[in-house]
Amino acid sequence: MKLAWQDSDVLDMPTLGTRVTAFDGLTEVPGGYGAKLAWARNQAKVFRSEFTATGTPDSVATCDLITLPYPTKFGLFRASRAIAPFLSITNRMLVVRWTESDGRRRVLLFEPSDHELGQNTPYFAALIRRTPKPLQSLLTTEHGTVLGHLARLGIKPEDVDYLLFDHLHTQDLRRWVGTVRPQADLGGDVQPAFPNAKVIVQRHELMAMSQLHPLQQPWYQPETYQDVRPDAFLAVDGSLILGPGVAVVETPGHVLGNQTLVLNTSTGIWASSENVIAAECLTPEHSKMPGIARWARTWQQEVVLNANTIETTVDQYNSLVIEKTLVDRSQTDPRFLQFFPSSELTASWANPGTSPTFTHKAIAHS
Template sequence: MRLAWQDTDVLDMPAPGTPVPTFDGLDEVPGGYGAKLEWARSRAEAFRMEFVSTGTPDTVTTHDLVTLPYPTKFGLFRASRAVAPFLSITNRMLVIRWTESDGRRRVLLFEPSDVPLGRNTPYFAALARRTPAPLRSLMVTEHGTVQGHLARLGIAPEDVDYLMFDHLHTQDLRRWIGTTAAQPDLAGTGPDGDGKSGGDGGDGPLDPVFPNARVVVQRRELLAMSRLHPLQRPWYQPESYRDVRPEAFLAVDGARLLGPGVAVVATPGHVYGNQTLVLNTSTGVWTSSENAIAAECLTPEHSRLPGLARWSRAWGQEVVLNANTIETTAEQYNSLVLEKTLADRSQADPRFLQFFPSSELTASWANPGTAPTFTHKAITHR
């Protein structure tokens, strides 16, 4: 599969923000993953002290997109004793706004999933084919759309500067960033069901919904997508990246400070190029990714989910991973501990951390034994 950026040099792609060298040198740490774990923990403590001095963004708001089923054995890897084969997760978009030192306003959308196109992800498409339509309608709830939420906030599409995902599983970005060739499968469709997609996609290139937005992504994920491993293939849609505009991508190596109180940190494991959004807000530091699906997965000793606390004690493991690909499980564990070290305690319940899963475990009557002990549901900072 030839991807759009293979005609350019991924190594020369521009990068946003200011480099953060705090986490440089992980690959040179002597010893195995245990040594790297302690290094990650100490580096996270150092970064946190520096990060809180950078200020805070102007606003952070959270917006529900979709609640959908997800295998329990993936979301609560090895720890859950629930009888339900599936649990529910709610995918949410974060809208972060800040002001640069020169007065320029910035808007970053974190996890702005194009939900209708996400259904084409091989794993979820296969699951839908096996599930009767009436049952599917009970299992999936769409709460709102990216453009609908932005309209309610008074944000025009051309005002969006950055799009960012913790990783590109399930994501099809063609409508958001536009294409260089016709997209017949998108002709006459729009992300809000309005029949409009910024150029109809059938006869010519697709115009971007967000014409000024750049996608912040780890360079190593772009490189990995050109040759997917069999473990990765069920979760990506590489064919949707053949004709996207390569200039719409900003490549990151490791950690970057994007704005006051806004940073991205590489957290490999869930996927090779996973990354975490780090925010400094009025309630302290938050981290957000899909390395785990619930705040209690970072402090499982306080979880009432069947099996989690017992599993954590029995195996001496301090976090519970979201592991659908298990690309590099030890790296993911270390990354989640890094996120755990960065995050402040929740003001609502200090047993849990201000870790905000980009797809958060959600109670459902259909999935006994999977109701979370604690949920954030939203981040609000103004």
Template sequence: MQLAWRDADVADMPTIGTRITTFDGLRQVPGGHGARLEWVRARAKAFRAEFTSTGTPASVTTCDLVTLPYPTRFGLFRASRAVAPFLAITNRMLVIRWQDGDGRRRVLLFEPSDVELGRSTPYFAALARRTPAALSSLLVTEHGTVLGHLARLGIAPEEVDYLMFDHLHTQDLRRWVGTTTPQPDLGGAVVEPLLPNAKVVVQRDELLAMTCLHPIQRPWYQPEAFRAVRTGAFLAVDGALLLGPGVAVLATPGHVHGNQTLALNTSTGVWASSENAIAAECLTPEHSRMPGIARWTRTWQQEVVLNANTIETTAEQYNSLVLEKTLVDRSQADPRFLQFFPSSELTAAWTNPGTKPTFSHHAIHHAA
């Protein structure tokens, strides 16, 4: 099923944030993906200096949502020699708060996945049908819900300004932003938004790609879930945008055409968060103790290990991950690893031998 976006469904962002032009012109760089890699690396260094001068948000809080299985061949693309066909990843939400120049307080939820509705993603639905219920209960652990975490943090649902995902794989946002028509699978009535003032920050490229999905994309999207979303729910971004002090969205295409990364300047330095990789060690794979990872990078002289399920544009994704690698600081806990926070982080599980991460962040801690 394809989408036909109405103009009213998508709002532009002329008055929100500040446009970042550092990365403009990437697609016009002559010489192919290799030349673009070096261009991206140089521009990321330049942007880092600009970004750190913008200040820091008031706080960044990490909220665990769910741990679930994911194919090893996707998460550790081509590099892993683990015998386990699946590894475990933990999806987490980041809650970022800051104050605009006019004094208005803002709240951004990064990766606020509706775990229950995400189960209908074609790939995971098919996997669930093949998995006995008793085994599924061992492989999937739900840690908390978006609304439960907000209540714990003392944030009222109407105080949430922005929702953002690195990309819209697996997402169903109807309960968050509401619908314009009755939804038979959600009680049969028009869905009133649980986050009534929240707008979804998304790259225009991804919205356009979702209007006509390619066969390799279809297992990972729920396009029908977007057909009746509330008018004006989306804020379309073209490229990079500074949302607030120390808070930016960067276009990082490759994993999907309209992939994006959250960049944060914090008390420990610069972080980047996306699903371009599932572990911090995938950005410095020479230090990984997981079977095959360090050997892979030595053999093929590849400096990053991708998370690649759809393989939309592998070389672009590689370049985007190098952008993130160049932008961030080293971890204070272990300087061999970088402050890249996977939105779905590799998690040790006894059921998945050979996929225990060498290093994990688990959370970003920041309060101004």
């Protein structure tokens, strides 16, 4: 499949921010995945001490978008003994603002999902077709829209500098960044809702979109990227400090180009991605959900993956340990960490055995 940016120099664009060198050298680590795990844990400690010295952003706000069903076998990979085949997750957007050293103000949207178009993702489209409409309305709750939340926060779309996703599963960005040709399903020409925003994406994932592996195909909408504006993308390689207390850390595994937002706030360091769907999946020994603690104890595994696509499972485990090492403990309940799932497990009457032991629901910083 030919994509618009393949005729441009988008993949050669200079990166932004300051490169994080703490995670360089992983491919040169001698030994197997166990050696790489030890190295990753150590380097996360190195970066943690460096990152706290960068300062804090001006503000972080959390915006609920949609709660929807998700297979238990994916979200609580191998560990859950719940009888419910589905659990519920809530997708949220983080709005991060900071001031550069030269006084310029920046606005970053993390996970600004266009959930209306996201429903066309092959996996979810098939699930919707199999679910009666009355049941759909019971299991899915729309909380707000990206543009509606920004208006509430007093942010104009043209003031948004960056869009960031931990990965591009389910994402259709056409209404956010515009297209170079009319789109029949969207009524013709598509002007960007965020005319000045750049999408920060790992080069690995962007390049993979033109030729997906069969295991990836249910979760992407590659055809929606054929005509997107190529100058809307900032293809980056690895981890970057974007601003005071704001970083993107490469965390491959869930997809090859996975990335994690890391924030230094008034309560300490947070990380956010979809590598797990609940904070307790990073400290499963404290989970009260059926099977989770026992599974972790039996198999001596310290994390429970979110594994709808198992692209490189061991890498995802190692990436989770990086996230786990970077963050601080929750001030609400120190058994759990300040890891904020971009899609967080949410209790639902329809899904017995999947009610989380602990939820964050939001990151607040100002």
